[in-house]
Amino acid sequence: xxxxxLPDTLHHVFDLNSGIVLVALLKESDCEYLxxxxxxxxxxxxxxxxxxxxxxxENQLDFFFxxxxxxxxxxxxxTPQFIVFYQGIESTRFIGNAEEIDLIxxxxxxxxxx
Numbered sequence: 001x002x003x004x005x006l007p008d009t010l011h012h013v014f015d016l017n018s019g020i021v022l023v024a025l026l027k028e029s030d031c032e033y034l035x036x037x038x039x040x041x042x043x044x045x046x047x048x049x050x051x052x053x054x055x056x057x058e059n060q061l062d063f064f065f066x067x068x069x070x071x072x073x074x075x076x077x078x079t080p081q082f083i084v085f086y087q088g089i090e091s092t093r094f095i096g097n098a099e100e101i102d103l104i105x106x107x108x109x110x111x112x113x114x
Contacts, residue, residue, distance in 0.1 A: 001044055001053070002044050002053045003052070003053070003054050004054070004056075005023060005041050005055065005064075007053040007057075007063045010064075010067070014088035015016055016086065016094055017089050019086070020033070020050060020052065020085070020091075020107060020110055021051070021052045021054070021085040021086075021088075022040075022051055022054065022084050022103065022106075023055075023056060023064075023068070023084075023085070024036070024053070024054070024055045024080070025061060025064050025065065025081040025082075025083075026058070027058060027080075027110065028058055030080065032097045034053075035097070036080055036097060039099065039103060040053055040103075042100050043104070043107070046104075047107070051107055055057060069073045079098060080095075080097055080098065081094070082095075082102075082106065084107060084109075091108075091110050092106050093110065099113060
């Protein structure tokens, strides 16, 4: 299941989900939006007991892009972003339209007992 994440719930997500969290930053106006949602749904189903999948509320993307941007990865609103956190700490990110294998590879880099 994909859950919506809002600015005021961002830190609670990490508090409640000490395992793997995948956060997607997507714009509904992106022509690939539906295919990206399909990829996320597949990941959520495949890893339903091990990975918590969230999509950022589109009206709050400015907040997420500012909050989750780093010097190494300055985020731009025009590009889809997928960020994996483990125990509340960013583990890896993917910038651009993702295929299922891209997200599986991201999740696989985390050394956790899933």
